[in-house]
Amino acid sequence: MKVLVVGGGGREHTLVWKLAQSPRVDRIYSAPGNPGIKNLATCVDISVNDINRLADFAKKNNIDLTIVGPEAPLVAGIVDEFESRGLGIFGPSKAAAQIEGSKVFSKDLMKKYKIPTADYRVFERAQDAADYINTAQMPLVVKAEGLAAGKGVIIAHDRDTAKEAVKSIMIDRAFGESGSRIVIEEYLEGPEVTVLAFCDGKVAVPMVSSRDHKRVFDNNEGPNTGGMGAVSPAPAYTLELAKTVEHDIIQRTVDAMASEGIPFKGILYTGLMLTKSGPKVLEYNCRFGDPETQVVIPRLKTDLVDIVESVINGNLLNTKIEWKQEAAVCVVIASGGYPGSYETGKPIRGLADAEKNGSIVFHAGTALKNGEIVTAGGRVLGVTALGKDVQDARELVYKSVSKIYFDGMHYRKDIGL
Incomplete structure (x- = not known):
């Protein structure tokens, strides 16, 4: 085919x-x-x-x-x-993809169908949002309503930061029309986990768990990015938690979408916070995550085409999906300055050497120029290794990363710790 x-x-x-x-x-x-x-x-x-x-x-x-x-x-x-x-x-269809395209839609859906998530308020005017911030309990999370390439979420530990986030999104329109409305949420604490699931409109089959590292610098410091690396499985995600999430969150979400008359077919990405009072949804996406895909898909044993066809045909329940027991770690190598402004066109060295120990180098922001591969984006490469556990995969992946060089490159040294 x-x-x-x-x-x-x-x-x-x-x-x-x-x-x-x-x-x-x-x-x-x-x-x-x-x-x-x-x-x-x-x-x-x-x-x-x-x-x-x-x-x-x-x-x-x-x-x-x-x-x-x-x-x-x-x-x-x-x-x-x-x-x-x-x-x-x-x-998913355009209607079903609203689960990512509109944070207001997804939050209202969770509220209606009692899917655990952070308390929230929706604002259409910047002044109303600022007034709310004056009396709200800090910290807060400020989110642009629409798509913002993974960067439309600001965690504000003080009122000034929260108000600046509102100004940036709603007045300065840092994310364009995505900032016409905002969601302000309570701040949740705990380990983060991502669970991707295949969905055929009726049934959801979760994949192995993963954990994305969003902040640009080690020790989770600096601004949010599209993702600086990932591990699979997520260390805090127990078998018991997985059963709860599958039943109370993922399948309930698919049931909710079906009840609304907009069945969800494709990949449901559920970003979770494992709080003291149980797992809660941080966000939904309507597609494979990046860089989570780079650690989850290398662990998939089953032919992806077979699964995809069973989703399209509404026959997921009868498809056996198998996973490798090995762990996976992916380290993202970024351009200097990312997620702010950065230069492109830097020649990349050592790509072949990086794959000699069995690691895989996935290209993210690269281009061909005069016969050589150069940088062409903020996140340039994702290097993935499998190992008997996360520690083993970590050692392999960082050996591979050390073989790669381009001017100004940077990456986190603590992925998987």
């Missing part, structure tokens, strides 16, 4: 890498892809947001299955467009 993967980051490189192992897949395309993906698939120069051109390409090239990586095309309705043309595609 022919498969198209929409996207060009580390998550999409991981999906292409896994699909390339399937005996059922003859040819893979990626739009727009990246230099790492190019070794496994044909890269097509079409933007992830150009839904009509992507559908035209899939139709013209007889693509059997399209898998969508990023959230923006899902929220914009790529699945509805492909399905209206009779094209096979994996992901």
Whole structure:
């Protein structure tokens, strides 16, 4: 079969890498892809947001299955467009993708169906939000209503920071139209865990757990990023917790969406805080996480194509999904200055050496220039290693990371500690 993967980051490189192992897949395309993906698939120069051109390409090239990586095309309705043309595609509809596209929608859904989450208030005017901050208990979490590439969440430990966050989102429009409304939540404490789940509209099957490291510097310091690394399994996530989360949160969410008349098919990403009073939802995403995919998918034994087809056909319950017992660690190597401003076009050295011990280097923000691979984004590479436990995988991955060099590169030294 022919498969198209929409996207060009580390998550999409991981999906292409896994699909390339399937005996059922003859040819893979990626739009727009990246230099790492190019070794496994044909890269097509079409933007992830150009839904009509992507559908035209899939139709013209007889693509059997399209898998969508990023959230923006899902929220914009790529699945509805492909399905209206009779094209096979994996992901939620535009209506179901609201679970990520609108934080107000997701918070209201949780409240209605008694899914545990932080208390919250919604504001449409900056002044009303500022007035609330004057009397609210600190710390608070301020969130842009819409998509903000993983950066629209500000944790405010004092009132001035909270008000500055409101100004940045609602008045300065740091995230554009995503800041037309904001959600202000109570601050939750505890270890964070991410659980991705395959969902076919009726049934949810959770994947192995993972933990993302959002802050840019060691010891969880500095501003939030799209993710500086991940581990799987998440250290604090016990078998007992997993059963609670599956029953009280993930399956309940899928049931809630079905009750609302908008069945959720695809990947449900649930970001959790393991609080003293039990697990609570921090956020939902409507797709594979990045960099969580880079530690979860390398642990998947089952052919990804088989699972994806069972989701599309509403037959997930009858599909056996198996996982490797090994742990995985991914370290993200970023450009100097990220998540603020950074330079691109820096030549990257040591990529082949980094894979000699069995690690995998997933490209996230790279480009080809005059025959060499150079930096082209904030998060440049994700290096993943499997090991008998997290400590073993950590040792392997940092050996690989030490072989890579580009001017200004930085990465966290404490992923998996």
